[in-house]
Amino acid sequence: MDTDEFRKFGKIAIDYLANYLDTIRQRTVLPDVEPGYLQKCLPESAPQTGEHWSEIFAELEKFVVPGLTHWHSPSFHAYIPTANSFAGIVGELMMAGIGGITTTWDSNPASVELELKMMDWLVKMLNLPEHFLNTSDGMGGGCIQNSASESTLLALQTAKRRLMDLSKEDTLGQKLVAYTSDQSNSSVEKAALLASIVIRLLPTDTNGCLRGEVLKKSINEDKEKGFVPCCVIATFGTTGICSFDNVEELAEICRSESIWLHIDAAYAGTALVCPEYRYLMRGIDKVDSFNFNPHKWMRVNSDCSALWFKDTTYVEKLTSCEKVGSNPDDIPNIHLWQIPNCRRFRALKLWFVLRIQGVEGLRAHVRKQVGLANYFVELVKSDERFEVCTSNLGVITFRLKGPDGPTKLLLDKIREGRKIFVMPYCHLNKFMIRFVVCSSFTEKPDIDNSWRHIEDLANNIEYSKEEYINPVLRTASMKDEIRRRN
Amino acid sequence: MDTDEFRKFGKIAIDYLANYLDTIRQRTVLPDVEPGYLQKCLPESAPQTGEHWSEIFAELEKFVVPGLTHWHSPSFHAYIPTANSFAGIVGELMMAGIGGITTTWDSNPASVELELKMMDWLVKMLNLPEHFLNTSDGMGGGCIQNSASESTLLALQTAKRRLMDLSKEDTLGQKLVAYTSDQSNSSVEKAALLASIVIRLLPTDTNGCLRGEVLKKSINEDKEKGFVPCCVIATFGTTGICSFDNVEELAEICRSESIWLHIDAAYAGTALVCPEYRYLMRGIDKVDSFNFNPHKWMRVNSDCSALWFKDTTYVEKLTSCEKVGSNPDDIPNIHLWQIPNCRRFRALKLWFVLRIQGVEGLRAHVRKQVGLANYFVELVKSDERFEVCTSNLGVITFRLKGPDGPTKLLLDKIREGRKIFVMPYCHLNKFMIRFVVCSSFTEKPDIDNSWRHIEDLANNIEYSKEEYINPVLRTASMKDEIRRRN
Structure with a gap:
């Protein structure tokens, strides 16, 4: 293929995507396969032998698209938003076309420097502590990672390395323990498994918040048993109900116990672009590492996960080895702040999105999504059969009043219909339906449609009295369902 | 931005990239910043406030491009090839546009199934053992990872988990040791640091090959000291001189000692698409895990790293946790065979490339690049001042005959000129220049140009007699240089 053919191929692809996104409302969100x-x-x-590219588009539509879950459909209310924007799509295209990868500054100066600059732009946009700036005087700084999973893993391993350095004890590694809440994302537990660190999933209060006293109690119990507390992973906006751990209380304990404090703000971190949500982040100046995913709510197509360290000394100690080079003075060694050796030119994509959206554009996006979620809350409340259980920053849980049975049946009906995609959730021993405003294409009529569909199905629910009276009857299978869907 | 505007923006980006790649020969490969x-x-x-996309292209050309290393320039002969193809670029665009991410099958059926299928296509294309097929009867299978770094880390951690399971000893983790050659990529050492496993960088023979007897000796020494051998990471095509460890000998020892054997074939794995290179892979049926990067030599734009396990039981044990779901029967749990929880739809990009290139197209690509490298070897040999040190699968080292001084000066001149990008290399106590045919745009006249440039600079080298006589004089600074450039 020559560049003339590439021009045709690429432009057909652009048109395909424009059509796909223009007609996404007409596609059933969940596939029937x-x-x-x-x-x-x-x-x-x-x-x-090679095939002509035109054949692929036909088979894409015939075989692949019918099996897709349409994550950017306005009827997609599951998981958490996954970013998409035209700026992000074209940014990703440009990254691929310019190509190349980056290790040290020498390997690709513009790529390293644009990343340093974009991370600083994010610090300022989110009003994060100045010590996270790559241009700060201290040892703090940040770079782009693939995922929150890897950011958590890196934070845990850095915390481990720090303690191993501080201790003279050879067998310390066997005794390390980390803490997170029972509401934290599964990636936290997975990271602990990968880092060979015991993890405690601590109970949260009725708001899904991990409090200082719970952490303190667990630390004391562990110390009595001979464990060595190593790291706390607090969540800023949990996946389940978007609850917020009390960072200020946790930070105080971590400081006095010399424990690393990492914040997983994968989804909700983007909300900090809006001044009205910054009160949620009290204590952030005391955390050791902070991660959020612009590829969730900040319109930067996946992957783009931002991780900062208050002091990068320990992560560099963790990853430095004989064969790995270093950057010129004044250029931070961001290639040492990550698990892989190389990085894609993701800063280019971030630059495209931040410039085309602007700070106000991103604020407007957050406020619009939260506004639509609040509108959905009003709709639920207007039907007296229903109750809203939680509503935080675009993440809502609701249920039919009374025992769990009817809500479970309703969820089954919704899932069978495939017209909207919602998830189950269990909190405070209640079974709920979890509804999130995910797609950036969502408008008020889409919320109306989703709600009307739920109400229609609720009107037609037939459930046996036994099931109604004995809500635990179907619990086992629903637990499996929740596990399978998460 | 609406879809009409996106059509304009996207098509301008396609034209920008077509122009960039059409004129890449006219740009100096190394930036002057x-x-x-x-x-x-x-x-x-x-x-x-948001800016119009047209402003970004102007600043891209003005500020960013002048600081880029042009990785796809035919004058780029450093590191190792980083894949690029029009099919890969458009594949990446389509991934971004369709968007969404994937965890379990439920989250995105087509994405999981296309990945399973593409990995099986690769097994057949490379003639890898059938037990790696996702459709095989056993527990083997493979999926796409972000990088070889992460694949190595995952293999090491899986090996560790396997031994921890087999042993009853609590303190085993402190005693684990892994082995690789002194020629292996720095990512192997980094992975060991991240996995908290001691690593031995074993000496290779004069061909850069790790032999069984060297491994055996080191294992015996470690066992006497109380260490527990856990994993061997053999390299199929080292980064330095593209040497090949003796997998058959290593596999025999690993089997008798119950040690995990992982193969890092990041670059050279692609060569297995050509039957004439498969003799290099004797013993592969006995390895526990195998990784190669289609994003290096197989024309799939980064990232796309393929990892297979002979038995996925251990990696699933390593990563399974309470909150992570599982797939329907008959669909492997590939979301458990990776570090992060979610994956991009990289299978789509792989599908585009494999279909548009075809097996024969990829074979032709490998043969063309190797042919161009062999042509360069002939050019070097035709100048009696020079000697070719090694030449393996497109990776060449050469030098000026005699002491190291002149070669070091020549490299300095080449780097100062910025017209071609080559790297230093030290092997068997000799200083060499490392030359790789990287860009897929490279043609014979490009090789002629690169060689003519080197010869011209060699003609003008002025070096002091002292330096010629005392070749170690500049060694310290060149070691720094090698470290900095790697």
């Missing part, structure tokens, strides 16, 4: 459907459609082996 | 140059050009903060 059986496990293994695609295995049967596609050939067993790669073609021997 | 000082550290910190971009920090001074760009504003201190993100813009308050």
Whole structure:
């Protein structure tokens, strides 16, 4: 293929995507396919000789798209928003086309420097502590990671390395313990498994918030048993109900116990672009590392996860080895602040989005999504059969009043219909439906449609009296369902 | 921005990239910028209000591109090839536009199934053992990772988990030791640091190959000291001189000692698409995990790293936790075979490349690059001042005959000129220049140009007699140089 052919191919792709996104409302959000459907459609082996690109678009529409979950459909209310914007799409295209990867500054100066600058722009936009700036006098700084999972893993391993350095004890590694809340994302538990650190999933209060006294109690118990507290991973906006741990209380304890405090703000971190949400982040000046994903709510297409360290000394100690080079003076060694050796030119994508959206554009996006969520809350409240359980920053849980049975049946009906995608959630021993405003294409009529669909199905629920009276009857299978869907 | 505007924006980006790649030969491969140059050009903060996309292209060309290393320039002969193809670029664009991410099958059925299928296509294309097929009867299988770094880390941690499971000893973690060669990539050492496992960088033979007897000796020494051998990371195509460890010998020892054997074939794995290179891979049926990067030599733009396990039981044990769901029967849990929780739809990009290139197209690409490298070898040999030190699969080292001084001066001149990008290398106590055919745009006249440039500079080298006689004089600074450039 030459560049003339690439021009045609690329422009057809742009048109395909424009059409796909223009018509996304007309596609059923959840696919109607059986496990293994695609295995049967596609050939067993790669073609021997190359095919023309035009053939691929036909098969994409015929075989692949029918099996897609349409994550950017306004009827997608599951998980948490996954960013998308035209600026992000074109940014990703430009990254791929310019290509190349980056290790040290020498390998790609503009890539390293744009990343340093973009991370500083984010610090200022979110009003994060100045010691996170790459241009700060101290040892703080940040760079782009692939995911919050990797950011948490890196924070845990850095915390471990720091303690191992401080201690003379050879067997310390066996005794390290980390803490997070029972509401934290599964990636935190997975990171602890990967870092070979015991993790405690501590109980939260009725608001889903991890409080200082709970942490303190657990630390004391562990110390009595001979464990060595190493790291606390607090969540700023949990995946379940978007609850917020009390960072100020946790930070105080971490400081007095010399424990690393990492904040996972994967989704809700973006809200800090709006001054009205910054009160949620009290204590952030005391945390050791902070991570949020512009690829969730900040319109930067995946992947783009931002991680800062208050002091990068320990992560550099963790990852420095004989064969890895260093940057010129005054250029931070961001290649040492990550798990892989190389990085894509993700700063370019971030630059595209931040410039095309602007700070006000991103604020408007957050406020619009929260506004739509609040509108949904009003709709739920207007139907007296329902109750709203929680509503935080675009993440809502609600249920039919009374025992769990009817809500479970309603969720089954919703999932069978495939017209909207919502998730189950259990909190305070109640079964709920979890509804999130995810797509950036969502408008008020979309919320009306989703709610009307839920109400219609609720009108037609038939459930046996037994099930109504004995709400635990279906609990086992629903637990499986929750696990399977998460 | 609406979709009409996106169509314009996206198509301008396609044209920009077509022009960039069409004119890449006219750009000096290495940028002429000082550290910190971009920090001074760009504003201190993100813009308050959004800007029009057309403004970005102007600043991209004005500020960013002058600081880029042009990785796809035919004058780029450093590191190792980083894949690029029009199919890969458009594939990346389509991934971004369709968007969404994937965890379990439920979250995105087509994404999971296309990945399973593409990994099986790769197994067949490379003639890898059938037990790696996702459709095999056993527990083997593979999925796409972000990087070889992460693949190595995951293999190491899986090996660790396996031994911890087999042992009853609590303090085992402190005694684990892994082995790799002194020629392996720095990411292996970094992975060991991250996995808290001691690593031995074992000496290789004169061909840069790790042999069984060296491994055996080191294992015995470690066992006597009370260490527990856990994992061997063998390299199939080292970064330095593209040497190949003796997998058959290493596999025999690993089997008898019950040690995990991982293969890092990041670059050279792609060569297995050509039957004539498969002899290099004797013993592969006995390895526990195998990784290569289609994003290096297989024309799939970064990132796309393929990792297979002979038995996925241990990696699933490593990463499974309470909150993570599982797939329907018959669909492997590939979300448990990776560090992060979520994955991008990279299978789509791989599908685009494999279909548009076809197996024969990829074979032709490998053969063309190797052919161009061999042509360069002939050019070097035709000048009697020079000697070729090594030449393996597109990776060449050469030097001026005699002591190191002149070669060091020549490299300095080449780097100062910025017209071609080559790296230093030290092997068997000799200083060499490392030359790789990286860009897929490279043609014979490009090789001629690069060689003519080197010869011209060699003609003009002035070096003091002292330096010629005492080749170690500049060694210290060149070691720093090698470290800095790697």
